[in-house]
Amino acid sequence: MELLQDRIKDNNNMCFGCSQANPIGLKLKFTLDGEICRTEFEAKEEHQGWNGYMHGGLIAALLDETMAWWLWFNDISIMTAEMTTRYSYGVPINTRLVVESWCEEVKRGRLYLMAGRIILPDGKVAVRANAKFMKTELK
Ligand SMILES: CCCCCCCCCC(=O)SCCNC(=O)CCNC(=O)[C@H](O)C(C)(C)COP(=O)(O)OP(=O)(O)OC[C@H]1O[C@@H](n2cnc3c(N)ncnc32)[C@H](O)[C@@H]1OP(=O)(O)O
Numbered sequence: 001m002e003l004l005q006d007r008i009k010d011n012n013n014m015c016f017g018c019s020q021a022n023p024i025g026l027k028l029k030f031t032l033d034g035e036i037c038r039t040e041f042e043a044k045e046e047h048q049g050w051n052g053y054m055h056g057g058l059i060a061a062l063l064d065e066t067m068a069w070w071l072w073f074n075d076i077s078i079m080t081a082e083m084t085t086r087y088s089y090g091v092p093i094n095t096r097l098v099v100e101s102w103c104e105e106v107k108r109g110r111l112y113l114m115a116g117r118i119i120l121p122d123g124k125v126a127v128r129a130n131a132k133f134m135k136t137e138l139k
Pocket residue numbers: 008010013015017018064065068069072078079080081082111132134136
């Protein structure tokens with residue numbers, strides 16, 4: 001397994017998902033394990049929607065960020081162009097979550113079809129996502 005995130009030396013990074021300096025951010029850290037990008041997260045009270053469960057918009061942010069990081073690890077700068085999420089089970093707070101992403105297809109050299117999922121400690125997949133990311137010149 002390769003831990004690549006520490007190679008990024010952008011001290012101005014205030015990304016809500018991955019900056020370690022953003023005081024209200026998720027402070028995610030990622031690894032690339034073969035073809036799978038992965039992070040772990042434990043939602044707290046401030047991440048709730050319904051009592052006891054993580055807010056659906058923040059769940060989508062977790063998945064968006066994890067799919068985006070697969071592309072960053074592969075040196076591809078992107079913007080999210082489209083995303084769908086399928087919420088199969090509530091995501092409980094105070095519970096270790098594993099978030100994974102991978103690339104399913106690249107179209108016309110510029111449109112990356114990505115997938116992601118959130119796995120609960122008992123192995124159930126609580127949420128699945130599919131997204132289209134467009135290669136840009138951001139980097
Ligand atoms: C260290 C820091 C790490 C940070 C990680 C950040 C992770 C977070 C990632 C995000 O959440 S990014 C924020 C949310 N996304 C945005 O704000 C994106 C806003 N939209 C855009 O910037 C542009 O619309 C976009 C870059 C997605 C596309 O604009 P372009 O001008 O490059 O493309 P254009 O609209 O000309 O379309 C090019 C082709 O793609 C097609 N296309 C566009 N959107 C599409 C779509 N959604 N699905 C399929 N095809 C699409 C479009 O029809 C067209 O087809 P043709 O070439 O055949 O004419």
